[in-house]
Amino acid sequence: MASQLFSFIGGDSGDWRVVKMNAVVGATLETVNYLQIFDEDFAVTPPDAHWVLRGTTSYGRYVERAEKEALSARQPTLNRPEAVCAALIPISKSEAWWNLAQDERRKIFEEQSKHIEFGLKYLPAIARRLHHCRDLGEPFDFLTWFEYAPADADAFEELVDFLRRSEEWRYVEREVDIRLIREQTQPI
Numbered sequence: 001m002a003s004q005l006f007s008f009i010g011g012d013s014g015d016w017r018v019v020k021m022n023a024v025v026g027a028t029l030e031t032v033n034y035l036q037i038f039d040e041d042f043a044v045t046p047p048d049a050h051w052v053l054r055g056t057t058s059y060g061r062y063v064e065r066a067e068k069e070a071l072s073a074r075q076p077t078l079n080r081p082e083a084v085c086a087a088l089i090p091i092s093k094s095e096a097w098w099n100l101a102q103d104e105r106r107k108i109f110e111e112q113s114k115h116i117e118f119g120l121k122y123l124p125a126i127a128r129r130l131h132h133c134r135d136l137g138e139p140f141d142f143l144t145w146f147e148y149a150p151a152d153a154d155a156f157e158e159l160v161d162f163l164r165r166s167e168e169w170r171y172v173e174r175e176v177d178i179r180l181i182r183e184q185t186q187p188i
């Protein structure tokens with residue numbers, strides 16, 4: 001899979017209206033009203049941008065063959081018309097996490113925390129895309145993006161709640177939870 005760069009721009013205009021924004025752990029981000037996503041690097045920061053977060057899609061680090069196939073069989077695409085709810089959850093993990101070896105991280109991520117096993121139960125209701133940003137010198141290690149229909153909002157809360165109680169999340173040192181509704185801003 002070729003990696004692709006995405007920019008998430010918090011400001012006063014965009015396709016997604018922010019309905020809730022809060023720091024789960026660590027420093028927050030400046031509150032904004034709208035989010036716009038660009039699927040390539042952009043040369044000029046929009047004048048109303050309050051912040052820009054960038055990340056790239058990448059190859060799987062932890063996913064095993066059977067999991068990869070189970071995910072491919074069930075995961076929906078983004079931009080489904082009924083999926084008008086979204087969450088952008090930027091996350092950073094601690095130095096203790098990054099100092100672990102790959103096999104130790106996989107054990108915590110899946111054998112202990114059941115990230116994939118549990119997450120699979122929420123497919124195809126929830127569409128997702130993971131962006132990596134640690135190597136870009138960004139303020140977060142990951143930008144996680146999810147889209148779901150209003151009818152699946154409770155299920156999404158249940159999933160997030162499960163993950164936040166997991167062993168993996170003991171290594172999360174910064175997390176901001178931004179919830180959005182798809183909504184074109186009105187032209188003035």
Ligand code: HEM
Pocket residue numbers: 059060061062063071089091093115116118119120122123126128130142144159160163
């Ligand atoms: C919708 C169900 C979900 C599924 C099926 C799922 C699946 C996955 C998979 C397969 C990976 C590993 C990719 C790799 O091999 O490198 C991953 C990574 C990750 N996911 Fe999820 N996930 C789900 C929900 C969530 C949620 C709700 C959050 C945040 C609250 C989240 C945060 C992350 C993070 C931060 C990583 C990167 C972990 C790391 O590399 O250290 N995921 N997810």
